[in-house]
Amino acid sequence: MxxxxxxxxxxxxxxxxxxxxxxxxxxxxxxxxxxxxxxxxxxxxxxxxxxxxxxxxxxxxxxxxxxxxxxxxxxxxxxxxxxxxxxxxxxxxxxxxxxxxxxxxxxxxxxxxxxVSETNPSFYTEGVSLMTHRFTREMPEIKSTNYATAVRLEPIWKQKGHVDVLYHDGELVSEVSRSNVFLVEGNKLITNEIGVLPGITRMNVLKMAPQLGFEVEIRAIALVEVFAAQEFFMVSTNKRVMPVVKIDDVEIAGGKIGPKTKTLMEGYSKRLAEEISQPPFQS
The missing domain is CATH 3.30.470.10 (Aminotransferase class 4, branched-chain amino acid transferase, N-terminal domain)
Structure with a gap:
């Protein structure tokens, strides 16, 4: 058929x-x-x-x-x-x-x-790496069809062994080309909202974070903070909650997936399972 x-x-x-x-x-x-x-x-x-x-x-x-x-x-x-x-x-x-x-x-x-196929499971057991690139997306709050910069950069990040690109303006990070970002500081979960797409996975992570014992802080994130982060991860429809253990040539938290990220990965998996347990379309 x-x-x-x-x-x-x-x-x-x-x-x-x-x-x-x-x-x-x-x-x-x-x-x-x-x-x-x-x-x-x-x-x-x-x-x-x-x-x-x-x-x-x-x-x-x-x-x-x-x-x-x-x-x-x-x-x-x-x-x-x-x-x-x-x-x-x-x-x-x-x-x-x-x-x-x-x-x-x-x-x-x-x-x-x-x-579609399942995302590579090793991304969740070993973590992934990102390449940085100075770029500010036009109208970031709109999910437009303009991904020209990401498409141009894809062969470059793949050749360097990365899975995607993290945009920044020289001082502050905004987002990965198709994902929102979070960093962990103790029990504090930090993410930005200005200059980024309002992600649906991001929304769900923010909703469940307090239930998992996290304090949420929404503010600008400096690039230097990312390199020094205790834990860093990105979220999207395809990536879900994906741990980032390396950016450019710098390992994040020793190149290991942190315990807080694991907690959020498990929490989101449960949230997703609840969402799809009752299909809205009945015969």
Whole structure:
């Protein structure tokens, strides 16, 4: 059975989804998306992701051409039809065909459902390393389709043995290219909120942290603090809570995963299991 996807009200195979070269999403990078995982038919934190998608549209001045209910119905249909054990849902909206090569047109809305593999388990038992790069993302509070810097840097960080890139402005860090960051100081969990995407995994970690005995502090994080951190980790839909044990050539906390990070990794796994234990889509 061939997988189906949603394209402007129709359910079609992926190869039938096409854009005009005049679409400002293609020609000008004017587009947004959101992404979440689906575990055996159960979408994880779907409502929060769709709310962020709608907020990204509002901040970018775009109008979503379908209602929340219509989008949820479409998501349910592609999930049921495709029946992947583990997959990702991407809700993508482009600015539409431009009448003059610059102005936006009627938006295109696409919902894809694609099978994915589990993240490398050694990342959670051994930790990972990041490369630093001086860069400030445009409109960081919007989940736009512009990842040009990250795509350009990917071959470089892979060649150096890293899994991603940590952005900074020369003094303060902002985020990893597709993840929020946290550092641990005693029982204090520190993260930033200015100049970063409001991550859904970040939101869940902040909610559960006090229940696990952490004091939460939201403030700017200096790059020098990161190199001297007791523990440091990043969070995202794909990475969940992922320990970082090395940045550039500097080991964090002796290159070992810290006990507080392990506590948060276990706590988030339980939170995720609770979320997907009751699928919202019933036959």
């Amino acid at each position: 061939k997988p189906i996807h949603f394209f402007n009200g129709s359910y079609v195979p992926k190869e039938s989804i096409t854009f005009s070269i005049d679409d400002v999403g293609v020609a000008r990078g004017y587009g947004i998306f959101d992404y979440f995982k689906v575990y055996n038919g159960a979408p994880a934190f779907m409502e929060a992701h769709l709310s962020r998608f709608e907020n990204s549209a509002r901040l970018l001045g775009m109008e979503v051409p379908f209602s929340r209910e219509e989008i949820e119905v479409a998501i349910a249909k592609v999930i049921r039809h495709n029946a992947f054990p583990l997959s990702g849902i991407k809700v993508l909206m482009t600015g539409g065909n431009s009448p003059d090569g610059f102005s936006a047109g009627k938006p295109n809305l696409i919902i894809t459902n694609t099978a």
